[in-house]
């Protein structure tokens with residue numbers, strides 16, 4: 001099978017590798033869609049010390065869907081031919097944190113496309129069947145691949161639950177930001193501010209439910225946000241991973257507000273005004289992936305409750321993987337989500 005492997009040269013190379021055999025409890029999946037993620041971008045761009053050191057030789061890809069082609073022993077709840085969304089997180093289930101329910105921070109986690117576990121940018125993948133969520137024939141593979149970022153957005157919302165929250169700001173309108181807007185809007189969240197430096201993403205955010213948008217390439221976000229909500233925002237989701245974004249998030253938050261940091265910041269050290277955070281009594285927390293929300297994400301996508309089709313802006317085959325990353329990393333051509341179909345020519 002063809003595999004796109006990130007080599008120490010930082011180029012992805014197509015290699016021929018053997019199709020894996022499904023072990024006990026695993027299913028073999030023909031991968032049909034893999035969404036490229038901001039975290040993949042950091043590995044390829046080598047713009048963060050942490051990411052660069054870890055991924056010398058790795059298959060990326062963790063937002064994936066495909067079709068089951070074989071079952072390992074002991075798998076009873078799946079059938080060959082089933083269309084599945086792949087939950088990329090395989091926590092050990094045994095450690096202190098897993099037993100306490102914090103499976104998303106399991107130190108012995110296997111996570112697709114995260115060192116040392118190879119990810120989904122390949123034609124076939126063997127993965128625990130319990131982590132494959134079946135879906136109906138009518139749901140496209142690209143839509144199913146979006147279940148992973150949606151699971152993160154759902155988990156972010158759970159983490160940020162403040163019963164009296166009325167207003168929210170989303171900084172960063174990549175896929176997860178745009179999914180968050182869609183989850184917040186039907187709850188009557190208002191104002192619901194979306195900020196980004198790209199016009200096409202802000203247009204999408206507005207269409208998908210943001211009441212106000214700020215183009216951070218043209219406008220000062222802090223004064224702009226103050227005009228939208230003079231008392232601040234009860235919850236601020238930082239989903240940009242930009243060097244300035246954590247500082248903005250703190251400035252936008254209302255007294256007693258909650259700042260959720262979800263962006264991956266390549267600079268490693270983040271900065272915000274300590275006195276602002278202290279005087280407002282802000283809760284500032286970090287978001288780590290998702291936890292127990294994949295099935296809900298698949299169900300919402302299948303029922304058409306979430307717009308994912310407009311978020312998948314580009315599609316490539318595995319042979320064009322470097323073109324796909326070039327486009328994604330240059331933010332060209334109104335890109336939001338790039339999906340790769342390893343079965344395509």
Ligand SMILES: [Zn+2]
Nearest residue numbers: 037038039063
């Ligand atoms: Zn991701």
Ligand SMILES: [Zn+2]
Nearest residue numbers: 092095098106
């Ligand atoms: Zn564990």
